[in-house]
Amino acid sequence: MSTTSQKHRNFVSEPMADKPVTALAGIGDRLGHSLTEQGYDKAYVVLGQFLLLRKDTELFCYWLKDVTAANSKQADDCAQCLKDWCDAFL
């Protein structure tokens, strides 16, 4: 709970259900739009990608930066958010 944002805490506090991808920490409107265009419209689709990469945050960051114009911080936040969610619910 040290440096997580409110968005992070909100996301990790419950099953993601059908939340849009912008509900992920680090993913704002711009990135969310970019992801949606590529087919990653829901948070669970991005989760799917994270799981495919064996929940490796480093690889996930690579991927996210590759696929969108995310910077390191955004990618790290998103990866950490997903990881924590998995730790709690998966």
Add this chain to the structure above:
Amino acid sequence: MASLDNKSPQEISDLLDEYGIKHGPVVGTTKSLYVKKLKEAMAKGKKAKPSSDKTYYREEEEEVTYVYRTPSKSETSGDGGSYMRSRREWAEGEYGHDTSYSSYSSSRPEYKGRDLVDEPYMYDTPSTYSSNSYAKPMKSEPVKPKAQKSSRLIPLWLQFVFFLALAAFLYLVFSNMEANEAIKGIV
């Protein structure tokens, strides 16, 4: 390294395993990522193909015996007989102590290899008479623990002497300190 992009997912998976990189399935979305990772790993010149190095290390440690062992070592997985014979011949040619070794072996059927010097040769007679199966797994194990016997740089008694000297020195310092009431009784 453009050829990496043209490799099949299976090949990429194999390459990742060679570099010891843990990975998930190589699918459409992950392929370019893993290709990138492989390029990084190759650039760093990481531990590619670590398979055969281990045997070389062991051979260096036990150089006396193993120098001759190298050609036969690779074939000994199924057949222990021929390599047993080659060791035996070599050892006996060097020493000619057949009788002393057989007496050793009779008193100590399981070779734990107590002597450092004689140790390599100990393997021959016990192994040949006990069984072939001992030779391979036991071969390198007994050497390692016994090799540590002579590994002290400073002998133990010398360490004790230093410790006592230090303790005496500290006591002297302590006793010559300016006295508080509490200490007076001790000095």
